[in-house]
Amino acid sequence: MNKILLTSAMALVSATVAASPALAAPGNTATATGTATAVIVAPITLNHPATAALGFGRFTTGLGGSVVVSSAGVGSVTGEVTLVPGSTNSADSFTVAGDASRSFSIATTGGNVTSGATSMPFTTAASATTLSLSTTGAANFTVGGTLTVSGTAPAGSYTGSYTATVTYN
Numbered sequence: 001m002n003k004i005l006l007t008s009a010m011a012l013v014s015a016t017v018a019a020s021p022a023l024a025a026p027g028n029t030a031t032a033t034g035t036a037t038a039v040i041v042a043p044i045t046l047n048h049p050a051t052a053a054l055g056f057g058r059f060t061t062g063l064g065g066s067v068v069v070s071s072a073g074v075g076s077v078t079g080e081v082t083l084v085p086g087s088t089n090s091a092d093s094f095t096v097a098g099d100a101s102r103s104f105s106i107a108t109t110g111g112n113v114t115s116g117a118t119s120m121p122f123t124t125a126a127s128a129t130t131l132s133l134s135t136t137g138a139a140n141f142t143v144g145g146t147l148t149v150s151g152t153a154p155a156g157s158y159t160g161s162y163t164a165t166v167t168y169n
Contacts, residue, residue, distance in 0.1 A: 042137060044098035046166050054124065054162075055090035056113070056147045059083050064151035071127035071144040081149050091127075091142040096166050100137040103169040105130050108143055113158035122147040124162055130169065 056067040057075050065079020067089075075089025083089075096104065108124040124145040133139045143164060 041099035041102065041168075042097070044096065044102075044104060044166055044168055046164060047095045047097070048164075049093060049095070052093045053090065054092040054122075054143055054145050055088065056122070056145070057083055057087035057089045059087065059149070061149050061151050061153050064149050064153075066149055067147045069144045069146075071125060071142045073142070073144070079149070080151065091144045093140060093142050094164055094166075096131070096133065096139040096141070098133055098137055098168070100133055100135050103130060103132045104139075104166050105169055106141055107165045107167075109163045110145075111160045111162035113147065113160035115154070115156035115158040118150075118153050118156070118158075119160075120147055120149055120153055120158060122160070122162075124164075126164070 054069060056069060059067055059077065060082045062080025062082060065077060065081035067081055067083070068076045068078065069089045069091060070076075071091050073089060073091040075083060075087070077083055098104070106126045106129055108126050110121060110123040112119040112121050114120075122145045124143050127142045127144075131139050131141060145162075
C-alpha cells in the first residue's frame with residue numbers, strides 16, 4: 001500500500017509540474033549604471049590696455065582716400081591722403097586669458113571716428129581670426145584697420161570706437 005501511495009503522489013506531483021507554465025530566467029531586460037562627468041573651464045576674458053589704440057596718425061585729406069594701418073602697426077595711404085612728417089600709426093592690442101591651450105576665434109567690428117558733426121568710417125582686421133591660448137592660458141592679438149577719408153573732412157581730432165569679441169571654439 002505504501003508503494004501505491006508513493007507512486008500516486010509522484011504521479012500527482014509530475015502532473016502538477018507538467019501542467020504549470022515554466023518560468024524562464026530573466027533575459028529580455030538588463031540594467032547597468034552609467035557615469036556622468038562635468039568640467040568647468042575658466043571663462044574667456046578680453047582686456048584692452050588703456051594706452052593702446054588703433055592710431056590712423058596725422059594726415060592731410062587732399063581730395064580724399066584712405067589710411068591703412070596693418071595689424072603690425074605699419075601705416076600707408078591711398079588716393080590723395082598724405083601722412084605728415086612725424087606721424088605715427090599704431091595697431092590696437094588686446095590680451096586674452098582663459099582655459100589653457102584652448103582655441104578661440106576673434107571677431108572685430110568697424111566704426112566711425114567723429115569730430116563735431118563730421119564722421120569718417122573705418123573697418124578693422126585682427127592679426128588672426130583664430131588663436132590658441134598658451135599652456136598658461138594667455139594670448140594676445142593686434143587689430144589694424146582702414147579709415148575712409150573724405151576730401152571735405154575739416155581739420156580736427158577725431159575719435160571713435162569699435163568692438164572686439166573672442167569666443168571659445
